[in-house]
Amino acid sequence: MSILRKDPIxxxxxxxxxxxxxxxxxxxxxxxxxxxPAKCPFCPGNERLTPPxxxxxxxxxxxxxxxxxxxxxxxxxxxxxxxxxxxxRGLGMYDEMSGIGAHEVVIESPEHxxxxxxxxxxxxxxxxxxxxxxxxxxSRDIRFRYIQIFRNFGARAGASxxxxxxxxxxxxxxxxxxxxxxxxxxxxxxxTERCVFCDIVHQEQRDGERLVHDNEHFLAFEPFASKFPxxxxxxxxxxxxxxxxxxxxxxPALADTLRRxxxxxxxxxxxxxxxxxxxxxxxxxxxxxxxANTPNDYHWHIEIIPRLTVxxxxxxxxxxxxxxxxxxTAATFLRQALAEA
Amino acid sequence: MSILRKDPIxxxxxxxxxxxxxxxxxxxxxxxxxxxPAKCPFCPGNERLTPPxxxxxxxxxxxxxxxxxxxxxxxxxxxxxxxxxxxxRGLGMYDEMSGIGAHEVVIESPEHxxxxxxxxxxxxxxxxxxxxxxxxxxSRDIRFRYIQIFRNFGARAGASxxxxxxxxxxxxxxxxxxxxxxxxxxxxxxxTERCVFCDIVHQEQRDGERLVHDNEHFLAFEPFASKFPxxxxxxxxxxxxxxxxxxxxxxPALADTLRRxxxxxxxxxxxxxxxxxxxxxxxxxxxxxxxANTPNDYHWHIEIIPRLTVxxxxxxxxxxxxxxxxxxTAATFLRQALAEA
Numbered sequence: 001m002s003i004l005r006k007d008p009i010x011x012x013x014x015x016x017x018x019x020x021x022x023x024x025x026x027x028x029x030x031x032x033x034x035x036x037p038a039k040c041p042f043c044p045g046n047e048r049l050t051p052p053x054x055x056x057x058x059x060x061x062x063x064x065x066x067x068x069x070x071x072x073x074x075x076x077x078x079x080x081x082x083x084x085x086x087x088x089r090g091l092g093m094y095d096e097m098s099g100i101g102a103h104e105v106v107i108e109s110p111e112h113x114x115x116x117x118x119x120x121x122x123x124x125x126x127x128x129x130x131x132x133x134x135x136x137x138x139s140r141d142i143r144f145r146y147i148q149i150f151r152n153f154g155a156r157a158g159a160s161x162x163x164x165x166x167x168x169x170x171x172x173x174x175x176x177x178x179x180x181x182x183x184x185x186x187x188x189x190x191x192t193e194r195c196v197f198c199d200i201v202h203q204e205q206r207d208g209e210r211l212v213h214d215n216e217h218f219l220a221f222e223p224f225a226s227k228f229p230x231x232x233x234x235x236x237x238x239x240x241x242x243x244x245x246x247x248x249x250x251x252p253a254l255a256d257t258l259r260r261x262x263x264x265x266x267x268x269x270x271x272x273x274x275x276x277x278x279x280x281x282x283x284x285x286x287x288x289x290x291x292a293n294t295p296n297d298y299h300w301h302i303e304i305i306p307r308l309t310v311x312x313x314x315x316x317x318x319x320x321x322x323x324x325x326x327x328x329t330a331a332t333f334l335r336q337a338l339a340e341a
Numbered sequence: 342m343s344i345l346r347k348d349p350i351x352x353x354x355x356x357x358x359x360x361x362x363x364x365x366x367x368x369x370x371x372x373x374x375x376x377x378p379a380k381c382p383f384c385p386g387n388e389r390l391t392p393p394x395x396x397x398x399x400x401x402x403x404x405x406x407x408x409x410x411x412x413x414x415x416x417x418x419x420x421x422x423x424x425x426x427x428x429x430r431g432l433g434m435y436d437e438m439s440g441i442g443a444h445e446v447v448i449e450s451p452e453h454x455x456x457x458x459x460x461x462x463x464x465x466x467x468x469x470x471x472x473x474x475x476x477x478x479x480s481r482d483i484r485f486r487y488i489q490i491f492r493n494f495g496a497r498a499g500a501s502x503x504x505x506x507x508x509x510x511x512x513x514x515x516x517x518x519x520x521x522x523x524x525x526x527x528x529x530x531x532x533t534e535r536c537v538f539c540d541i542v543h544q545e546q547r548d549g550e551r552l553v554h555d556n557e558h559f560l561a562f563e564p565f566a567s568k569f570p571x572x573x574x575x576x577x578x579x580x581x582x583x584x585x586x587x588x589x590x591x592x593p594a595l596a597d598t599l600r601r602x603x604x605x606x607x608x609x610x611x612x613x614x615x616x617x618x619x620x621x622x623x624x625x626x627x628x629x630x631x632x633a634n635t636p637n638d639y640h641w642h643i644e645i646i647p648r649l650t651v652x653x654x655x656x657x658x659x660x661x662x663x664x665x666x667x668x669x670t671a672a673t674f675l676r677q678a679l680a681e682a
Binding site: 005006007008009010011012013014015016017018079091092093094146148150151152155156157158159167169171173175176177178180181184185188196197199200203206207223224225226227275276277278279303305309310311312313314315316317318319320321322323324325326327329 | 346347348349350351352353354355356357358359420432433434435487489491492493496497498499500508510512514516517518519521522525526529537538540541544547548564565566567568616617618619620644646650651652653654655656657658659660661662663664665666667668670
């Protein structure tokens, strides 16, 4: 059973998930080799290798049997477990609690080697809908305060399996960086009575030089203070703090924007490893006393960071990042890649 | 010339250093190959390949010629430059300033393949003294507010050269994570009238299970909420916020602790890639209005993170880390490695 521990120096939390690797020799070395598709737990025919499915999109077939286009299953090597109580306890000056949460995997396609940018719009829209449904469902558990949807592509981005998949982790704590962003957004709101993310949308549209793609509902752009080369954000133009309240009507536009953005990144950077993260407001009902966020304090969006550089001691020591590529330069390359696609 | 840009979502800053790599094809791919020692800019005989030395420890020989035991030179590919004005400017809602700062390299030994744990105590003490001197000297520049000393070992930890070296970056801004730690330490002080780091020293000594090494002046231990497997901290027992005020009398004990700690890590984990960071209070004289830190709000220390796992979208999205090794387990392995050394 994993445990959650609080760092008294930053008030941030970590998950200690020791079942995952006990001995020094299990750590490090080369990134895990990508396995033979015949043994892939996410390939059709191998459904018995995952826990039973929570949800599936199927053309036919029985649950946990082939015939699916998308499956949601609990992560077999979950960082957090659904069962049990939070069991908060103090250990001298330290704080610890049980590793309660949810850790699910969305197996996005039956095809082992398919890239997300090769998905049809139907499949991408289905993925957006399935993630949306899972977040809505998981947020009904009153123990959970934040849900992180993320996708690791490539061993250098932390992926341990090649088969296309997205992960969803529900946490009993609002993460430190989410709190920090909420505090900044709130400060901006108090000063201006405007959402800082909406302000960014307007300035990016006006400036234009960091834009990658602009459609009716979404903007894809390189952020002004990109921490990583070719860091790309996708943000809805309509203000909404919480992804759960993003209307189903805009999910096809999200799928289209995501496909174009990932196509541009794949073409400009030769299919780079990347992390994709969906940021959304924590559930205000549970967090009312702690952070008292209002619908104006956040604005859901997606951040994509290609893993082209290795953060070192400077970055890990300070949180300051050295980015060797101007976002304006990156945007030029991405617009060009998109035009040629 | 690099530029500093502020992220309006976190109020953190980034360094955009475009001269380092302009085109997409310059990024990513494999980690830079470690070069032939004959061409190494840090090897004796190649002194012309670095900018002129700022400081050296020599047995003989002229400046910028062989005969040295340690050299400090400006980084040839500096992320920040010493010359110029800060030139703060607003660009609509965004903030930018010139990339002013200092970026120095301490070439720690004439021997290309020597590991830090193989250094004699004399050489390690000299390294501690040289770093201490450089920090004291750089902090006299009133433009600088924080100095980060760090060491990247191994390509997977972000090192681009194999030759043993430490880097020093002086910044015109107090980094976001340093501010966060100061705020937490201050909150603890306000509540308890005790330094949170001193409290950690006492609890770690009492608990014992996370200790790696304990001598008269320093404690080496695995932090309770380690973000990474085998994360190790070295902390002085005597309270001091600012590394500049660490008495020269304790530097030999620091060298000894560092050698033992790195030896344990090298033996337990087969010479792993790692980042080493020295954390110290910002210069309070300059920062008085901004953070008003007192001598009780911080406690200088060293953090070492072996790079055995790859942070993915969950970590980059939340600041929450999943650590597969309990710090108590790691400490047991390290104490054993030290006993066998």
